[in-house]
Amino acid sequence: xxxxxxxxxxxxxxxxxxxxxxxxxxxxxxxxxxxxxxxxxxxxxxxxxxxxxxxxxxxxxxxxxxxxxxxxxxxxxxxxxxxxxxxxxxxxxxxxxxxxxxxxxxxxxxxxxxxxxxxxxxxxxxxxxxxxxxxxxxxxxxxxxxxxxxxxxxxxxxxxxxxxxxxxxxxxxxxxxxxxxxxxxxxxxxxxxxxxxxxxxxxxxxxxxxxxxxxxxxxxxxxxxxxxxxxxxxxxxxxxxxxxxxxxxxxxxxxxxxxxxxxxxxxxxxxxxxxxxxxxxxxxxxxxxxxxxxxxxxxxxxxxxxxxxxxxxxxxxxxxxxxxxxxxxxxxxxxxxxxxxxxxxxxxxxxxxxxxxxxxxxxxxxxxxxxxxxxxxxxxxxxxxxxxxxxxxxxxxxxxxxxxxxxxxxxxxxxxxxxxxxxxxxxxxxxxxxxxxxxxxxxxxxxxxxxxxxxxxxxxxxxxxxxxxxxxxxxxxxxxxxxxxxxxxxxxxxxxxxxxxxxxxxxxxxxxxxxxxxxxxxxxxxxxxxxxxxxxxxxxxxxxxxxxxxxxxxxxxxxxxxxxxxxxxxxxxxxxxxxxxxxxxxxxxxxxxxxxxxxxxxxxxxxxxxxxxxxxxxxxxxxxxxxxxxxxxxxxxxxxxxxxxxxxxxxxxxxxxxxxxxxxxxxxxxxxxxxxxxxxxxxxxxxxxxxxxxxxxxxxxxxxxxxxxxxxxxxxxxxxxxxxxxxxxxxxxxxxxxxxxxxxxxxxxxxxxxxxxxxxxxxxxxxxxxxxxxxxxxxxxxxxxxxxxxxxxxxxxxxxxxxxxxxxxxxxxxxxxxxxxxxxxxxxxxxxxxxxxxxxxxxx
Numbered sequence: 001x002x003x004x005x006x007x008x009x010x011x012x013x014x015x016x017x018x019x020x021x022x023x024x025x026x027x028x029x030x031x032x033x034x035x036x037x038x039x040x041x042x043x044x045x046x047x048x049x050x051x052x053x054x055x056x057x058x059x060x061x062x063x064x065x066x067x068x069x070x071x072x073x074x075x076x077x078x079x080x081x082x083x084x085x086x087x088x089x090x091x092x093x094x095x096x097x098x099x100x101x102x103x104x105x106x107x108x109x110x111x112x113x114x115x116x117x118x119x120x121x122x123x124x125x126x127x128x129x130x131x132x133x134x135x136x137x138x139x140x141x142x143x144x145x146x147x148x149x150x151x152x153x154x155x156x157x158x159x160x161x162x163x164x165x166x167x168x169x170x171x172x173x174x175x176x177x178x179x180x181x182x183x184x185x186x187x188x189x190x191x192x193x194x195x196x197x198x199x200x201x202x203x204x205x206x207x208x209x210x211x212x213x214x215x216x217x218x219x220x221x222x223x224x225x226x227x228x229x230x231x232x233x234x235x236x237x238x239x240x241x242x243x244x245x246x247x248x249x250x251x252x253x254x255x256x257x258x259x260x261x262x263x264x265x266x267x268x269x270x271x272x273x274x275x276x277x278x279x280x281x282x283x284x285x286x287x288x289x290x291x292x293x294x295x296x297x298x299x300x301x302x303x304x305x306x307x308x309x310x311x312x313x314x315x316x317x318x319x320x321x322x323x324x325x326x327x328x329x330x331x332x333x334x335x336x337x338x339x340x341x342x343x344x345x346x347x348x349x350x351x352x353x354x355x356x357x358x359x360x361x362x363x364x365x366x367x368x369x370x371x372x373x374x375x376x377x378x379x380x381x382x383x384x385x386x387x388x389x390x391x392x393x394x395x396x397x398x399x400x401x402x403x404x405x406x407x408x409x410x411x412x413x414x415x416x417x418x419x420x421x422x423x424x425x426x427x428x429x430x431x432x433x434x435x436x437x438x439x440x441x442x443x444x445x446x447x448x449x450x451x452x453x454x455x456x457x458x459x460x461x462x463x464x465x466x467x468x469x470x471x472x473x474x475x476x477x478x479x480x481x482x483x484x485x486x487x488x489x490x491x492x493x494x495x496x497x498x499x500x501x502x503x504x505x506x507x508x509x510x511x512x513x514x515x516x517x518x519x520x521x522x523x524x525x526x527x528x529x530x531x532x533x534x535x536x537x538x539x540x541x542x543x544x545x546x547x548x549x550x551x552x553x554x555x556x557x558x559x560x561x562x563x564x565x566x567x568x569x570x571x572x573x574x575x576x577x578x579x580x581x582x583x584x585x586x587x588x589x590x591x592x593x594x595x596x597x598x599x600x601x602x603x604x605x606x607x608x609x610x611x612x613x614x615x616x617x618x619x620x621x622x623x624x625x626x627x628x629x630x631x632x633x634x635x636x637x638x639x640x641x642x643x644x645x646x647x648x649x650x651x652x653x654x655x656x657x658x659x660x661x662x663x664x665x666x667x668x669x670x671x672x673x674x675x676x677x678x679x680x681x682x683x684x685x686x687x688x689x690x691x692x693x694x695x696x697x698x699x700x701x702x703x704x705x706x707x708x709x710x711x712x713x714x715x716x717x718x719x720x721x722x723x724x725x726x727x728x729x730x731x732x733x734x735x736x737x738x739x740x741x742x743x744x745x746x747x748x749x750x751x752x753x754x755x756x757x758x759x760x761x762x763x764x765x766x767x768x769x770x771x772x773x774x775x776x777x778x779x780x781x782x783x784x785x786x787x788x789x790x791x792x793x794x795x796x797x798x799x800x801x802x803x804x805x806x807x808x809x810x811x812x813x814x815x816x817x818x819x820x821x822x823x824x825x826x827x828x829x830x831x832x833x834x835x836x837x838x839x840x841x842x843x844x
Contacts, residue, residue, distance in 0.1 A: 024336035027289035032344025034282035035373025041274030046260030054226030060089035087634035149191030333385030423463030465502025512781025532652025539676035549671025564589035584663025601625030601645035614650025738823035
């Protein structure tokens with residue numbers, strides 16, 4: 001019976017439920033989109049290209065491992081954790097000997113993979129198709145077959161794939177300069193090769209075996225080994241034989257879809273990043289959705305307070321009212337959930353495409369969609385609608401039937417003590433989160449706490465909203481009184497309808513607070529890092545490259561008895577399972593080009609057996625000069641080093657600093673990311689010396705800083721996209737809530753018109769109310785953002801000075817104000833179209 005009544009109510013009050021429907025539909029779309037990203041990270045396929053013809057691929061272990069054993073109450077618990085390393089781990093080439101001669105094995109093909117950037121017209125190198133070098137002997141792994149010319153024989157011979165040859169207009173006999181891990185070298189194109197299967201995410205350059213071994217720079221090692229079974233041999237049987245032959249080594253055996261992550265290491269790492277990103281976006285979206293939907297339902301229930309009070313007065317029980325509202329919410333939630341889930345699928349695809357375009361996710365990780373995100377979105381929407389209805393109806397179902405109609409006429413002067421207590425608890429919880437945030441010094445730890453603190457504090461504002469609105473009305477009494485009749489009416493409404501106004505303040509506060517936090521978090525971190533980098537670079541010039549990096553030969557060409565040249569190679573290492581940004585620098589003359597602000601020890605002791613650490617790393621790892629640090633380099637090589645120095649500028653230069661040669665031997669790309677030059681020569685003289693390296697540019701420190709700004713902006717775009725949809729949802733909620741709040745006041749406007757108020761005076765009253773609410777929400781949202789950003793800045797940079805751009809901040813407030821005024825004025829004008837006599841005499 002209650003379901004039938006609920007259906008009739010929804011059908012009869014479509015306009016009243018429209019606001020809740022829009023909020024729930026947007027929430028479902030957002031949850032579905034985030035769910036598809038999360039599922040792509042968990043289950044996304046990484047299709048192999050280079051190893052398409054090799055059913056079995058042997059590779060090195062790409063993870064660091066930690067096993068802990070705990071004995072408690074007579075029981076032993078063993079936990080094993082693994083984390084991926086940053087660079088490619090290499091295999092000993094003698095493992096191929098073990099596999100040759102195994103039953104069912106036709107051929108064993110060692111593979112070498114290394115960066116090889118053609119120095120040709122920019123249009124020939126397609127973005128998203130990086131070029132890699134290989135030995136021609138491994139062409140059978142795809143396989144590539146010659147369509148023109150011959151295979152490479154000498155060290156200066158080169159075979160290019162057909163796709164790149166067509167874009168660069170190359171043919172056998174042409175010359176091509178390639179920048180690989182050594183100095184640029186010009187090769188003669190001896191052949192064009194085409195793959196037997198689709199290769200769309202990379203370009204392949206094939207060298208002679210000797211030249212490929214030289215360029216790979218890992219003598220005695222290979223990046224992978226492909227195993228080709230005999231025709232008719234069972235792949236599973238051969239795989240078991242390979243596994244037995246390699247027993248006792250750390251080699252990993254991959255087959256089927258497992259070969260893709262071996263080939264595309266960046267895609268495998270992007271899975272973790274996408275899971276983290278999708279989870280964080282989905283969690284934040286869910287919290288924001290619950291907050292917004294609860295406010296929308298509260299406003300909807302408040303609009304129906306008289307109707308529900310009448311039901312209580314004619315003996316409807318608490319359970320019946322609660323059931324009616326719950327089923328209404330489920331009906332609206334089901335319709336909104338299904339519609340939002342359908343809309344969320346193309347939204348998720350668009351977000352994936354944007355992340356790929358921004359370089360946050362490689363295209364080799366294929367977007368995966370199933371029914372699970374849809375079901376999760378519909379389930380979350382149903383639960384959110386039901387919970388919002390239950391929370392919003394607590395007051396109306398608990399009042400006595402005899403008091404129901406009397407209370408429905410007038411808003412309570414005091415909010416329920418339970419609501420106030422819950423608001424104070426959440427306010428205290430938000431303060432605790434802010435305090436915790438000020439002590440977090442790593443970005444992965446601080447970012448989720450930052451946005452959680454904003455949502456928690458905004459929820460506290462939602463619960464304490466009536467009190468805050470009344471306080472604002474008291475504070476604005478003077479200015480509103482001076483603004484004439486419209487101001488006095490607005491003040492009366494703020495005081496007399498504080499609960500309704502509070503439902504409008506909440507989304508506006510969340511919009512201002514969340515937007516300011518999203519926009520200023522990355523600049524706060526980036527500006528501090530750039531400031532440290534500017535202060536720490538003592539060089540007169542900085543070398544940068546348009547290709548993979550600056551070759552060592554370029555640095556040698558500038559290094560003289562009087563000039564100091566410092567090569568900088570960047571990587572990521574792990575101490576235990578924790579990840580640290582690191583760099584390798586040339587120790588000779590280091591103090592003349594680089595100043596990390598050493599506080600303990602000395603950089604004069606930096607060599608292949610020592611390491612310098614930032615104060616953050618020293619605090620986390622409890623290190624001081626002379627201590628021993630065990631860590632894993634980027635390619636998985638474990639080392640044991642002595643701490644030589646501790647420095648403060650870790651945000652600008654990384655937490656660990658090694659000698660250049662130590663790092664260069666253990667990274668995929670040993671070319672310098674930048675080269676610091678201290679010299680008396682001019683920029684033109686340096687450029688003349690480097691004319692043999694056309695991809696290398698000589699920059700002043702200010703120009704190098706501009707490049708860092710560009711990279712910072714690219715990272716900011718990724719973060720803005722990640723949270724932009726949450727902000728868009730919040731903006732929709734602002735418009736939705738304001739429109740609902742105004743549309744329910746048709747009778748109030750009619751009574752004002754009948755009492756002598758003009759249409760213009762009513763609209764002016766609405767504008768004054770909107771501006772008052774905007775002022776309060778801006779103050780609250782700005783205060784929340786300032787507290788959170790200051791705590792973030794203290795933890796991450798050590799300074800209580802977040803980077804806030806005044807123009808951007810004013811734009812945020814202006815956009816929020818525009819939304820508030822438009823969402824108030826349009827419904828107000830519609831409400832005033834009907835003749836006031838008709839509205840006043842109509843049935844409620």
